[in-house]
Amino acid sequence: MSDSLEILVSRLGRNDILLGKNKNYTSFAGYNGVPLTEISCVPSAAVSQNEIPPLVSALKASAEENAASFHFPGHNRGQAAPSSLTQLIGAKPFLHDLPELPELDNLFAPEGPILEAQKRAARLFGASETWFLVGGSTCGIQAAIMATCSPGDTLILPRNSHISAISSMVLSGALPKYIVPEYDFKWDVNDTIKELEMEGRKAAAILVVSPTYHGICSNLGEICLICHSYNIPVIVDEAHGAHLGFHQELPSSSLSQGADLAVQSTHKVLCALTQSSMLHMQGNLVDRERISRSLQMLQSSSPSYLLLASLDATRAQLSENREHIFDKAIDLALEARSLISKIPGISVFEYPSFSSSVHIDPLRLTIGVWQLGLSGFEADDILCNDFGVVCELVGTKSFTLAFNLGTQRDHILRLVDGLMHLSQTSHFHQPVKDEGENVNRFVCFDDVRISMSPREAFFASKCKVSIRDSIGEICGELVCPYPPGIPVLIPGEIITEEALNYLQEIRSRGAVITGAADFSLSSFVVCVT
Template sequence: MATCSPGDTLILPRNCHISAISAMVLSGALPKYIVPEYDFKWDVAGGITPSQVNDAIKELEMEGRKAAALLVVSPTYHGICSNMDEICHICHSYNIPVIVDEAHGAHLGFHPELPSSSLSQGADLAVQSTHKVLCSLTQSSMLHMQGNLVDRERISKSLQMLQSSSPSYLLLASLDAARAQLSENREAIFDKAIDLALEARSLISKIPGISILEFPSFSSFFQIDPLRLTIGVWQLGLSGFEADDILCNDFGVVCELVGTKSFTLAFNLGTQRDHVLRLVAGLKHLSQTSHFSQPVKDEGKNVNHFVCLDDIRISMSPREAFFATKRKVSIRDSLGEIVESLYVLIHLVFQL
C-alpha cells in the first residue's frame, strides 16, 4: 500500500506468502509473477534471479507499463537467499523500490557464516519476523527502511490503517529485548548455533538414505542460511510427513516445515547439543527401519520451473477475485475454472 496504488504493477515470485496476495487485494495492485526455479526431486522452490527480474521489467516496458515495486522472498522458508545486491542494482536503475519479505532472516548479517542482510545489499524495505529466529515473542516483527524511493509518510499512513491503535507493549518490549541481546554480543551470539548446525550436517551426511539440501541443488542458488537444514527422505520410501510423525512422536524432534519429500529444521539461539543428538538418533532409526527405494535417475534434469503454473492466465486482479462471487468445488471439477488465489492454486496442484 505504501508503494502501489490501484492499477499499479507489482513484480513478485509465484511462491509468495499469502499476505502478499492480501496486500494486492487491499491496494488494488496487479501482479507480474516471476516463476522461481523448482526442484521436483526435493519438491522445493528456490529464489529468483537478477536475470528474471530484468526480464520482467523489460516485458512490462513492452506492454507500456512500469513496475511500482518489486517484492522478493529472501531467504525462503528453506533458507535459500536470492542475489539481492544485483537485483537491487537492476531495480534502482529503473527507480523501482525493492521490498524484501525477510521474515526468516532477522538474524542475517550477525555472523561471518551467515548470508548478508537485504538492507546491506541495497533493499529499500525489509520486513522481518523477529520472533522466528531471534528471541522476541510470537507475532512481533520489524519493518526496516532506507533510502528515498519510498515515501515515509505514506508508510506511516498505511501502517495506521492496518495496525491497532492499542499496541501490545509486551510485544514491543520483547522486540527491544531481542535487539539488546544482539547488540551486546553481536560478534559471537550465533557461534554455538552455527557450530551445532554444522555438526548436525556432518553427522547426518553419513546416514544411508538421507539427503541434505546443499549447493548446487539449484543453479540459481546464491546463498543459503546454514541455520536451516532441509533433509530429504524419499530414498527411504518415506514422505516428509511420515518422517516428521516418527521423529516427533518417538524422538521429540519438532520440524519447522514439512514437505512431501523432505522436512526443514531451524537452528537458533536456544538449540542445544542434546537436540542434535536426538535428531541424529531419529534419522538413524529411520534409515535402519525403512525400505530403500531406487535413487532418482538423471538428477540434473529434475531442476525445472513450476511447469504446471507457467501457462496460467490471470483472468482478474486479486482484488476482483476476492470480491467476486465464488463457489467451492472438488479439485477434479476445478479444471478450467478460475481459482480465487494463486496461493490456493499452488496447494491444489501439489495435492494432485
Template sequence: MKGQKASAVFITSPTYHGICSNLSEISELCHSHGIPLIVDEAHGAHFGFHAQLPNSALQQGADLAIQSTHKVLCSLTQSSMLHMSGNLVDRERICKCLQMLQSTSPSYLLLASLDAARAQLGENPRTIFNEAIEMAIGARDQIGRIPGISILDFRSFSAFPVIDPLRVTIGTWKLGLSGFEADDMLFREYQIMSELVGTHSITFAINLGTRKEHVQKLVLGMKHLSNALLPMGIEEDRVQVCHCAPFDDVNISLNPREAFFASKRRMAISNCLGQISGELICPYPPGIPVLIPGEVITRRSLDYLLQVQREGAVISGASDPLLSTLIVCNV
C-alpha cells in the first residue's frame, strides 16, 4: 500500500523449468531499502556446486532460501532445508515460526537423509555434477538438431539470463503435438518418464541418477516422433494457440474466510458464468490456481479450464475432475 514499506520480497527462482531470476541485482535493490529477500529455491539445491550451474540464492545475497533437497539432490521425499544469511532476518523469530509450523516429532529418517545428501555433495563438491552436466549439454545439442523440435534456452528470455543446464525443456508444437500427447507417446513406446508436462512442452530433469543410455533413449524417442509426425504437416491452429492463464482480470467477491464458510451448491459448468467459485481449481501445469474460492467465474477462466482439460492437463482441486460441474457459493 502507498506509503508502507514492504516487509520482504519473495521470489521463486529457479522455476520448475529451470529459469532463474537475476537475484544479485534484486538482493542489492532490496538491501538498499533494508528489505530482506526470500527465495523459493525448491528446484535449485544443486546450484553453486559446479562452474556451469548458476550461483545459489544465498551466494547472490538472498537472506532466506528454501530448497527442496529431495528434488534434485538425493535425500528422501519431503526433506528440505531452510538456509539463512546476513542479519536482516531475526533468527529467533524464524525459530519461533518454525516451532509453530513443525511437528514436535521430527523424522530421523528424513533428517539422516538430508545429512547423507549433504555428505554426498561434500565429498566432491566441485565435480559431482560433471557427468550430469556433460550429458545434459549433449542431450540439448542432439535434440536441438532434430527437425520440428525446439529447446528452451536463455536466449528466449532476455530478462532471465540464466537457466539450469540440467533442466531440458523440449517444445513439440511444431510437430502438431501438445506436450501431453508427446509425453504419452514417449512413455508408451520408450518408457521415458518426464519431469513435467505442459501444453506445448515436456521438461526432463537430468541429474545424479541419469545414465548415458537414458539420454540415448530420449534422443531416439524424439527422433522417432519427428520422423513419424513431421512429414504429416502441421495444423496451423495447433501451433498458434496461446494458452495464457487468465490472471489479469481477477474479481474477488468474497474473502477466503467468507468463501470457506459460505453455503454452496453444484452447478452445470455451462451455467457458472458470473457465479462465485466455491472451490480452488488449479490445472497442473502450470500449478497456479485459475479459480479460488470467492472469485467471480469469468468466460476466460471457463474457456481456459476447458481447453487445458481437453489437452490433457491434470485439473487438481476440482471436485468434479471432468469439469461438467463446479461448486459455487450461494450468495
C-alpha cells in the first residue's frame, strides 16, 4: 500500500475505501444523517408519521454505493445473479441482498439500524423489547420455550399446538402437559396447574395458541391472571395475530392482555416477506438474556437483510395509518360473510355457542361445504382451477379464507361466483348433526397417552412396522398434516387407531402429510424399548 493510500485509509476508515466513499465513516454508517453510534438514541418524538424506516434506509444507502465487492454472497450484488431468476423477479432484490456490513448492523449484537428498528417495533406493538426473526415464528416459539423451560421442566400447552412447539420440547428437554382445548380455556388452565401441584410439579411456562388458524382468540386476560398468580410466564403463539389491536373491530393483542412473550408472523396478515416474524417481551418473568442466547443458537448467522428490512418497512407501514389501515379489509370480509351466508348449502361458521369472552378475528372466514356433498379439498380444487380463488387452509369439511390489506373487491366477487357455482352444481344431502361445530377439535386427541418425552423419543432406537402393528406402540416420528401444521402423531405418544384412521381419511381426501418416513402411510416408525 502506498504512503498516500495508507494516510487516506487512516483518515476515512477501511470500509469507506472499499465502498468508494470519500467522507467520514460515522456519517456513512448512519442513516438520514444520523451516525451509526447515535441511531439507538433517536427519540420517538423525532419520528414523523412518514419517517423512513431505519433499516430500510441503511440498506438502500449501502446498496447504492459503487462498491468493489469482495464479500459474500457470490452473486456480487446481482452481477452474477442467475438469469432465470432475474427474469422472474428482476435484479434489484440481488442488489439489496447484502451480508453483515458494518453500516447494516449485526442482528445478534445490534447497535445501529437494527436496534432502532426493533425499538420502534416494540413501541408500536406495546412490548418492552422486540427481536426480529428470520426463521419464521417457528424460531420464535423455539426460543421462547428454550428461554423458559430447562430439561425436565413441565410446559403446559394445547395438544393442537403447531409443530414448532414439539420441536421446542425436543430442543429444550421440556416435558409436555397437554390440554385438549375447548373454548372456555381458562378453566382447563387452572385445573391443569392444580393437577400438576398434586403431582409435586410446577409448570415452567404455558403456551397458548391465540388466535387459532381459524381466527378464534382465547380469553388471554383471564389466562394471564391465573398463570401470573402462580408466577408462571405465558407464551402466546400469536403467529396469526400480528394485526390484532390495530382496529376497533379486531380482538385485543396478547400483550395488551398481559402475555409475557408473544410470537407473531409479521408476514401472514401484515405485509413483511414470508419467513419474517417478531418476538415480543414484556414484564420481568422471563430472562431476556436467555432469549437472546436462544435466538443466537437458533437463527442463521447470515440473516437475510431483505427479510429484516421487510419487518422494518411493515412496522412503518402500520405506524403511518394505524387507526384506519384495516378499514377496507374488514369491510370486504364483512361483505363477503353477508353474501356467502345467503348461498344455499354453504355454511359460514359463526361460533354461536361460544362465551362472550372469546373473540373471533373478522378477517378469517371458514366456509363449510359438507351439505353440498363435497369435501373442503374438492371445493378448493374447483375454486382454484375454475375461478382462480386460492384458499388459505383446507379441511375435510370446510376451508378457511384469510383476508388482508391486499384483498380486493374483485376477489370477493370471484369467490361468491365460485361458491354459487358449487351450490348450483352439487347435490344436497341431509347434514350430519353438529357436523360444522368446533372446527379446531380433533377426535384423535381425545386419548393422548405419553410414554416418553419428545426428546427421549427423538433420540431413541427405532424400527419400522406395518400400520396395523403400530397401534399401541410408541411413536418415533412426527406425522403432521400441513397446513395447518398441527401434528397428529408426536414422538413419545402411544399410537392409537383413531389417529391412524384420521390420517388415512384426510390423506384420501387430498391432504398433504409431512414427517412420515413412509409417505403411503402403510408403515410407521416406532421406538424400540
